[in-house]
Amino acid sequence: EPEVTQTPSHQVTQMGQEVILRCVPISNHLYFYWYRQILGQKVEFLVSFYNNEISEKSEIFDDQFSVERPDGSNFTLKIRSTKLEDSAMYFCASSRRGVRETQYFGPGTRLLVL
Amino acid sequence: DAKTTQPTSMDCAEGRAANLPCNHSTISGNEYVYWYRQIHSQGPQYIIHGLKNNETNEMASLIITEDRKSSTLILPHATLRDTAVYYCIVRTALRGGSEKLVFGKGTKLTVNP
Numbered sequence: 001e002p003e004v005t006q007t008p009s010h011q012v013t014q015m016g017q018e019v020i021l022r023c024v025p026i027s028n029h030l031y032f033y034w035y036r037q038i039l040g041q042k043v044e045f046l047v048s049f050y051n052n053e054i055s056e057k058s059e060i061f062d063d064q065f066s067v068e069r070p071d072g073s074n075f076t077l078k079i080r081s082t083k084l085e086d087s088a089m090y091f092c093a094s095s096r097r098g099v100r101e102t103q104y105f106g107p108g109t110r111l112l113v114l
Numbered sequence: 115d116a117k118t119t120q121p122t123s124m125d126c127a128e129g130r131a132a133n134l135p136c137n138h139s140t141i142s143g144n145e146y147v148y149w150y151r152q153i154h155s156q157g158p159q160y161i162i163h164g165l166k167n168n169e170t171n172e173m174a175s176l177i178i179t180e181d182r183k184s185s186t187l188i189l190p191h192a193t194l195r196d197t198a199v200y201y202c203i204v205r206t207a208l209r210g211g212s213e214k215l216v217f218g219k220g221t222k223l224t225v226n227p
Contacts (some may be wrong), residue, residue, distance in 0.1 A: 004157075031212050043158060043201075043217040055212040091157050098212035100146055100205065105157035 002026040004106035006092050012112045013082055021077045021109045023092030032075045033093040033103060034067065036060070043091065049075065050098060082113045117141065117204045123222040126196075132189040134221050136202030139183040146205050147178060148215070149187050151198040158201065158217070161187065192225045199223070 005024045013019050025032050034046040048055040049067050057065075066078045075094075079086055089108040095101040119137040126132040138147060146165050150158040162169055162176045164185070169176045175188040189196055201220040205213045 033212075033214070035215070035217075037155070042219060043152070043215075045214040045216065048212040048214060050212055056214065058214075089155055093157075093215075095212075100213070102148070102160050102163065103213075103215060104160060105150075107157045108155070110155070 004092055004094055004104050006090075006106040006109050008109060009107065010110045010112075012114065015084055015113055016081050019079050019082055019111065021079075021090050021092075021111070023075045023077070023094075023106055024073050025075055025092065025094030026104060027073070029094035029096050029104075031055075031095045031098045031101070031103075032067075032069070033095075034077050035091045035093065035105075036088040037091065037108075038085075038088045046077075048098070055098070079111075082111075084113050087111055087113045117216070118202045118218055120200075120202055120218065120221045122219065123224070125224050125226060126189075126192045128194060128225055128227050129191055132192040132196065132223055132225070134187040134189075134200050134202075134223065135184065136186070137184045138202070138204050141182055141204050143182075147176070147185050148203045148205060149174070149176065150201045150203065150215075150217075151196075152201070152220070153195075153198040158215075161200075192223075194225050194227065197223060197225045 032049045037043045047057040092106045093103040095103045148163040149161040164176045178185045199220040
């Protein structure tokens with residue numbers, strides 16, 4: 001069964017450093033998403049992406065964040081200058097279409113900013 | 115914000131049915147109800163979804179009331195591996211044709227031996 005994969009599983013970085021989190025969505029999916037979950041808190045929507053454009057982003061997704069689909073298989077989330085409060089699990093998800101299509105999640109990347 | 119209300123926690127004996135309720139009294143006519151679960155800190159796992167008819171798949175059954183204001187997820191024979199946080203989500207449409215999932219706090223289901 002196709003799965004969403006994410007790398008790395010864990011990332012430790014120093015405050016102010018740039019990090020790139022990588023995702024490989026399910027191959028025939030066209031819509032891509034990033035969510036995050038701070039320890040002990042709810043899963044929060046960050047951004048949706050379709051046709052090489054951001055469809056929607058949340059208030060959390062400020063200028064420090066960017067997303068990219070650099071090739072036909074990868075979908076990345078970049079944090080330019082990490083802050084302590086960026087420490088969280090980051091989940092990538094994908095769906096075949098946007099509306100009323102099931103989103104399938106990857107296993108997540110645990111990001112720790114020191 | 116989340117449009118659903120769920121109990122904070124529930125317990126179930128292994129081998130018994132687990133019935134997880136969800137209230138979504140403000141749901142509109144074309145909004146689907148989705149259920150996901152999250153085991154420890156893993157990625158949310160899709161379980162089932164429905165609009166107005168009851169649904170069943172290999173993981174669970176979903177019973178939606180006739181007025182669509184509430185639903186119940188049923189795990190027919192709960193196992194220890196079903197211990198997880200279960201989220202009931204009403205899909206929220208975005209511009210551009212995509213939809214975001216708005217997660218609440220969910221129900222922490224503990225299956226006991």
